Amino acid sequence: MRKCQLCAYVLLVLISQSYTISDFANRGGETVKKSCSDNEYWNGKGFCCDRCHPGFKLKEKCPEPNTRSECEICEAGTYLDNSNYNENCFRCKECNKPHSKEISPCTFKSNRVCGCDPRYYYKKLGDLTWECKECKKCGLGQQKAVECTGEQNTQCRCKDNHYPVKGKNVCEPCVKCQEECQHLCVSSTPRNPVKSASPTSPPGTLPQILVPVCAFITVIALGVFMLYEGIRLWKKKRLVKALSSQESSPASEDQTLIITVQPDTIHESVPFTNQPCETEQNGKLPDCVPREIKIHEFFYFVLDEVPIGRFKELVRRLGVSEQNIERAEQDHRNCKDAHYQMLKVWSDSGSGGGSNVLPCHRIQMFVDTLKDMCLVNCADNIENRFLSQDTSASH
Structure with missing residues (x-):
């Protein structure tokens, strides 16, 4: 009797320890799993593996950290359009409905896109079911407001001076004052005639004057800009020529070189003063050669x-x-x-x-x-x- 009690106690201790270890492993695994990036997945072995590219399915998980999963391309007639770790690819849609046609083919990265013949539109019946339905025809007294194309059926509206008939796909012309034809209920009292515009200021005169004025201003501005650029380039060339002539002429060590720079050309000389390796006063070459x-x-x-x-x-x-x-x-x-x-x-x-x-x-x-x-x-x-x-x- 005492041996049975001892065995039961040992069994309970082992079961409680196994639950504790499994909870710890689950909590630790969940923590590591949350650290996987968007292009990785948790492989269940204590580390993350990289996902397969679109168009490829998982053949073998990565055997250890910092190694890549083995992926293979989807077979013909199947596809995967996102990065994944699926072991199988999705089968492409078939355009086998009456009056259906293929818009774009099935590839290993994308599903086949189906459409409908002219005078039919694509109608979804559920998540995976669809059909090609005949486009609606506008009735008597109606005209098309929206064409039948893609997944959009024809939308009709009444013609001008017509009103819709309830329960019917027709519109009838307005012949008397009623709720649908309010424009026939206007008072017969004639309104004051609107004064016509003055003949001295016909419409469209102002835009006709603005077009040549704007063109003239644009031409003048372009000419001024080109003249400014020409003067700036000429001053720059003259400055460079002066510098080169001063460098070529012999000068003693005590001679001081003075160059007068005009205000317009100050910004042109900035590259000469902001060199990364400045020469020393005694004329030695700068020690600026970086380590290879x-x-x-x-x-x-x-x-x-x-x-x-x-x-x-x-x-x-x-x-x-x-x-x-x-x-x-x-x-x-x-x-x-x-x-x-x-x-x-x-x-x-x-x-x-x-x-x-x-x-x-x-x-x-x-x-x-x-x-x-x-x-x-x-x-x-x-x-x-x-x-x-x-x-x-x-x-």
């Missing part, structure tokens, strides 16, 4: 800093097209390899630095993009790792 930054060194550092869930947003902001992003994901099942290929596409689209060297202005653009995405810590780490060294090397 290897592309693979920069890429692997970025892959460790930028969160995986924000990486597609980053490369989209950097100008990488959706086609290149999808191609990188299809070519590389591992996320880091796919992200490395996206960065390679971005670096190849720029200029300067050589085939294996990344110029500093491209890295600065990269850092500014991260700050716009509110990834300030990532931007500061990359800036301290690469740009700060270039700045210190230039002093």
Whole structure:
């Protein structure tokens, strides 16, 4: 008897512990599940997997974190029009109703669109049922207000000086004063004739005068603008010529060069004074050559800093097209390899630095993009790792 009681007690303890563990796992799983992004799904194994692209169905879930799911294209006659993790595709609609026709074909990304022959319109009977119904014909004394096309049936209205007959699809002409023909109930007392407009101010005179005046003003403004631009360019060329002549003429070390700049050309000389590397007074060349930054060194550092869930947003902001992003994901099942290929596409689209060297202005653009995405810590780490060294090397 005591052994049975002991066995029952042990069984109750094990059951309560199993419920506790399952509740904890459910709560933990729900927390992790909520952290999946819009292009991912919870695979039930403790981590998120990426969804398949439109037109592809799920063949195999990702085996572990940071790996891609295996997807395959929908068979002929089926489609999936959204990113998904479905194991089967939807079957396309058939345009087999009487008087129906195909508007657009079935593809692996979109369903077939059906329409109706002329003089018929598309009418939905339910969520999945439909038919082609004959268009309504206007009755006697009526005229078309809305044409029969697409999913819209013909709408009719009464002709002028007609009224609708209740219960019938006809309109009859107004012949006496009644509720539907109020215009026949007007008093027969003649109204005061409206005075005609003065013959000295015929309608349309004002627009006829404004058109040539506006054209004349436009021509004058265009001429003034072209004259201003010509004078500005002439002054700029004269200034450049004066500077080049002063540089070519010999001058002693103690000679001071004075150039008088007219007020209109002050803004033209700004690029000469705001150069990023100013020469020293003794004529030595500036020490402004930045350190060469290897592309693979920069890429692997970025892959460790930028969160995986924000990486597609980053490369989209950097100008990488959706086609290149999808191609990188299809070519590389591992996320880091796919992200490395996206960065390679971005670096190849720029200029300067050589085939294996990344110029500093491209890295600065990269850092500014991260700050716009509110990834300030990532931007500061990359800036301290690469740009700060270039700045210190230039002093």
